[in-house]
Amino acid sequence: MIVLGLTGSIGMGKSTAAGMLRRLGCPVHDADAVVHKLYARGGGAVPRIAALYPQAIRDGAVDRAALSAIVVADPTALKKLEAVVHPLVRQAGDQFLRRCARARVPVAVLDIPLLFESRGRNRVDQVVVVTAPGFIQRRRVLARPGMTPQKLATILARQMPDRDKRRQAEHVVPTGLGKRYTLTKLAGIVRMLRGQRGRVWPPIPRSRHYQSP
Numbered sequence: 001m002i003v004l005g006l007t008g009s010i011g012m013g014k015s016t017a018a019g020m021l022r023r024l025g026c027p028v029h030d031a032d033a034v035v036h037k038l039y040a041r042g043g044g045a046v047p048r049i050a051a052l053y054p055q056a057i058r059d060g061a062v063d064r065a066a067l068s069a070i071v072v073a074d075p076t077a078l079k080k081l082e083a084v085v086h087p088l089v090r091q092a093g094d095q096f097l098r099r100c101a102r103a104r105v106p107v108a109v110l111d112i113p114l115l116f117e118s119r120g121r122n123r124v125d126q127v128v129v130v131t132a133p134g135f136i137q138r139r140r141v142l143a144r145p146g147m148t149p150q151k152l153a154t155i156l157a158r159q160m161p162d163r164d165k166r167r168q169a170e171h172v173v174p175t176g177l178g179k180r181y182t183l184t185k186l187a188g189i190v191r192m193l194r195g196q197r198g199r200v201w202p203p204i205p206r207s208r209h210y211q212s213p
Helices: 014-023 031-039 046-052 064-073 077-102 134-142 149-158 162-168 179-193
Strands: 002-007 028-030 107-111 126-131 171-174
Touching: 002 014, 002 179, 014 028, 014 107, 014 126, 014 179, 028 031, 028 077, 031 046, 031 077, 031 107, 046 077, 064 077, 077 107, 126 162, 126 179, 134 149, 171 179
Parallel strands: 002 107, 002 126, 028 107, 126 171
Antiparallel strands: none
């Protein structure tokens, strides 16, 4: 099974690409959706975040706006939150990959917005980065409810620059040339990967690692 990482900066069309990969028969694990569940009432991250920042909890769930304000005000907050959330998201991703392996899926997709920033590169065999010109990215993002140029600048400052992501990826898919073009590019990638043998899944158990006598 090939594990394909899907990533891209905000507004680059990653959600659209994920939907296309599903249409092409690839199961997709959405890291953002997992985070939303972790932050919801009863979610696994709620008690841990409450221990760090009780003011970010409302009605038994994480108030994302309050948490965002904390991160802006406290330079150390983001690292603390990542230490809580990233292991939980990774655990959910591993469960997804186990299900895919049992089902003999040829290509499974990990949709991870901060794949490079969170050191997720070693979890995937190959990476697809979606990209678009800056003016298209800006137009898409500022059309979102509640988004401002200042918020966009803050988000981009935390993300690896698009050009660096493109350099590190095996596949770069433009999303500013129309959906048909994007779908054609993704279909070609999936077709090429089907039948290939992956190197990252299943992970090698520690007990099977070579030990010198």
